[in-house]
Amino acid sequence: MAISQGDWVYCENGTGWLFGLDGRLGDQELKFRDHSVGRVEKIEGRFVDLWLIGPNEKWRVPRTEAKRVKVDEVGDQFSHKICNICHRRLTVDKFSVNQINSKGRVRRPSCKRCRIDIDRRPKKPSQAKRIAQQRPKKGDLFICPICLKRSIVDVTANIVADHDHHTGNFRAFMCGSCNTGLGRFKDDKVVITNAKRYLEQHDSLDL
Secondary structure, three states: OOOOOOOOEOOOOOOEEEEOOOOEEEOOEEEOOOOEEEEEEEEOOEEEEEEEEEOOOOEEHHHHHHEEOOOHHHHOOOOEEEEEOOOOEEEEOOEHHHHHHEEEEEEOOOOHHHHHHOOOOOOHHHHHHHHHHOOOOOOOOEEOOOOOOEEEEOOOHHHEEEEEOOOOEEEEEEHHHHHHHHHHOOOHHHHHHHHHHHHHOOOOOOO
């Protein structure tokens, strides 16, 4: 299938020439992760200049290496899916099943390889007993330290033990929604600060 400027493509073999930060093209053929997805910036003869979204790098690859991605034909219901972290076009079996609903299997948005890095350090088993003893009991009043929502433990909210993904250490108990939120923001204070700034910039109530 012919490709055009602006198309999303994937590179099966992951070989090409990397552009430096100064915009100069390197003279040595290098390897990047196979099946990486990028956007076509320029087509010149037998070569294509791509911006790879995963590593945020610009590469020049042979035109035959770039295969067009049909964005409406990737996802859980198709044979291939694009990882939301490394941005590689992979077969769906490279993504763990997260749940099963009426539409079939719903797989995680990150591939199994990237999940290893995301999960990094699991909760420390040595802390499990102490965490279990400290956990608020069913029926107790609980106030989440982040959203400050009042709830009845295991009745009106699911209370979970949050842990540091870098060290594996237990941090605190919080509601399941806020724990998921921290995970979505990758426990990254910069990302959370950017989210706060975004909300302030788009505060329609101007409070």
